[in-house]
Amino acid sequence: MQIGQTLVLESEDAQRAFGASLAAQLPPGTVLFLEGELGAGKTTLTQGLIAALGFDGLVTSPTYALMQLYPTAQGEVLHVDAYRVRAPQELYEMDLERLMADARLSILEWGQSFYDDFPDAWLLRLEHLEGGRRVTRLR
Numbered sequence: 001m002q003i004g005q006t007l008v009l010e011s012e013d014a015q016r017a018f019g020a021s022l023a024a025q026l027p028p029g030t031v032l033f034l035e036g037e038l039g040a041g042k043t044t045l046t047q048g049l050i051a052a053l054g055f056d057g058l059v060t061s062p063t064y065a066l067m068q069l070y071p072t073a074q075g076e077v078l079h080v081d082a083y084r085v086r087a088p089q090e091l092y093e094m095d096l097e098r099l100m101a102d103a104r105l106s107i108l109e110w111g112q113s114f115y116d117d118f119p120d121a122w123l124l125r126l127e128h129l130e131g132g133r134r135v136t137r138l139r
């Protein structure tokens with residue numbers, strides 16, 4: 001997916017399949033920010049992506065745990081949900097930077113506070129549409 005490109009995803013399955021299609025496009029060490037309101041499809045996209053990298057188990061929203069590491073066939077994927085995080089410091093104190101540096105891929109929901117710290121990261125915006133979702137790559 002190119003910067004500026006937009007796609008319409010008309011079902012949960014399409015959302016997952018889009019996530020899966022990203023797997024091959026994201027080089028090792030990629031940081032991926034997902035932005036969009038509750039229910040915009042961030043976790044669904046993440047599920048498709050992590051499954052495509054070769055993880056068989058359940059991928060859930062780490063809202064309470066804040067972060068979760070998934071061992072995939074291609075390396076560890078870090079999934080962060082910063083919704084309940086008040087200050088970026090909270091996550092940095094949990095060794096976020098080292099975990100991200102070692103990960104095959106780091107996916108952050110509600111990671112706005114970290115955008116400036118990771119200038120090379122991908123940023124996808126997800127929006128509700130009638131009967132689906134729209135995804136736009138902002139960077």
Ligand SMILES: Nc1ncnc2c1ncn2[C@@H]1O[C@H](COP(=O)(O)OP(=O)(O)O)[C@@H](O)[C@H]1O
Pocket residue numbers: 009010011012014015036037038039040041042043044045061131132133
């Ligand atoms: N493209 C889509 N079309 C229709 N429903 C979707 C789509 N993507 C996700 N959903 C549904 O929207 C709900 C919320 O998705 P979720 O990924 O949990 O959102 P978020 O993580 O952004 O809060 C889920 O029930 C999911 O199945």
Ligand SMILES: [Mg+2]
Pocket residue numbers: 042043061109
């Ligand atoms: Mg979520």
